[in-house]
Amino acid sequence: MKNTILKSGLAALALMTAITSCSKKEEGFTINGNIPGQKDGIVYLELQDGDQTIVKDSVKIVDGKFSFTGKVEEPLRYSIKLKGQEYGKVFVLSNETIGFTAHKDSVYMAKLSGATQDSIYGSYYKNEFKKIQNVAGPIYKLSDSLSQNGKAKLTTEQQAMMDKKWKDLQTLADDLTFKFIKSHKDQLAGALVLDDRLVTYGTPEQVKEYFAVLSPEIQTSYFGKKIKEGIELNNKTAVGVAAPQFSQTDVNGKVVKLSDYKGKYVLVDFWASWCGPCRKENPNVVLAYKTYHDKGFDVLGVSLDDKKNLWEKAIAKDGLTWTHVSDLKGWKNEAAVLYGVKLVPTNYLVGPDGKIVAKNLREAELQSKLKEIFSKS
Structure with a gap:
């Protein structure tokens, strides 16, 4: 009798588990929205897929309230915005x-409740990243003060002091970010923070190291796959490999190929007229060009501009006398996409044999590398 009851109980438990399991698979999301003061209108739910925005749903607002229901196969970035507004949350x-819950004039600042994955991800910026900012702020102010916003050259002592401060800041940022990723290796937040902070701003070695920490499930998620694609792309532009070939037109419409520079050291310099750090770095590139051009060094500027007049004005104003090319597609510049450029300035020093010698040489590093190369020749 007891055995029969036990079997019946186990059977019932198994049935309940199956039902619960099935019901969980069918569960989706519900977004209950409230925008006080916005009596009516249309609100959109959009998928943020890289640099693309895809409208997935839209509903009417009734007395400031709206609701979305649906299901996502895995957590992804979405946004909610009002019709006619450029930015959403x-x-x-x-x-x-x-x-x-949001104000009608600032939907992008909406407050969320119940968004578990988003809350975990956001905790990095509320805690770890804020600590980094608190240390970084005074260092940036000191740097601007000593250099008079880039107009004055630092003394040897000042440069040594600033180098140490920048290095210590980087160590702090790496430590806090790595600890967050490691403690969230089984959650989407780990991949998101890695994508945000390291894929763009970190070193290729860091990206590989941090990616390896993520659980297999997160590595094979949408964002995990994106990071892996970035790692594979970076391997194609690593030091020692042949630089990917490309061609684009210069300011006069003439087609220029990277292969035209075979036999020389050429700095492939990705920049843009609207990029403050690029314009700040330009005098350093000018100095390198003037110092080593006669010895076999050249520069090929690749602009991420989309307006030719602004591109040409920046070239003239900054005295950039080398060849410049662009397809005027902005961030979708085909050479930049080919090289996986995520921020500017980014540069690649390509050797006479067409192989990449170094990456992202800036300020004193560029001068030092060129001195090392041409002192041997």
Whole structure:
């Protein structure tokens, strides 16, 4: 009798588990929105897929309230915005009930409740990243003060002091970021922070190291796959490999090929007229060009501009006398996409044999590398 009851109980438990399991698979998300003061209108739910925005749903606002329901296969970045507004609130959407409250004039600052994945991800910026900013702020101010906003050259002692401060800041940032990723290796937040902070701003070695920490499930998620693609792309532009070939037109419409520079050392310099750090670095590149051009060094500027007049004005104003090319597609510049450029300035020093010798040589590093190369010749 006891055995029969036990079997019946186990059977019932198994049935309940199966039902619960099935019901969980069918569960989706619900977003309950409230925008006080916005009596009516249309609100959009959009998928943020890289640099693309795809409208997935839209609903009417009734007396300031709206609701979205649906299901996502895995947590991804979405945004909610009002019709006619350029920006919306970007967040990580997963299958759960989410509360959304915003002011009609600043929907991008909406407050969320119940968005678990987004909250975990956001905790990095509220804690670790804020600590980094608190240390970085005074260092940037000191640097601007000593250099008079880039107009004055630092003394040897000042440069040594600033180098140490920058190095210590980088160590702090790396330590806090790595600890966060490691402690969230089983959660999407680990991959998101890695994508945000290291894929663009870190070294290729760091990206590989941190990616290896993530759980297999997170590595094979949408964002994990994106990071892996970045790692594979970076391997194609690593030091020692042949530089990917490309061709684009110069300011006069003439086609220029990277292969035209075979036999020389050429700095492939990705920049843009609207990029402050690029313009600040330009005098350093000018100095390198003037010092080593007659010895076999050249520069090929690749602009991420989309307006030719601004591109040409920047070339003239900064005295950039080398060859410049662009397809005027902005961040979609085909050479930049080929090289996986995520920020500017970015540069690659290519040797006479067409292989990449060094990457991202800036300020004193560029002068030092060229001195090392041409002192041997």
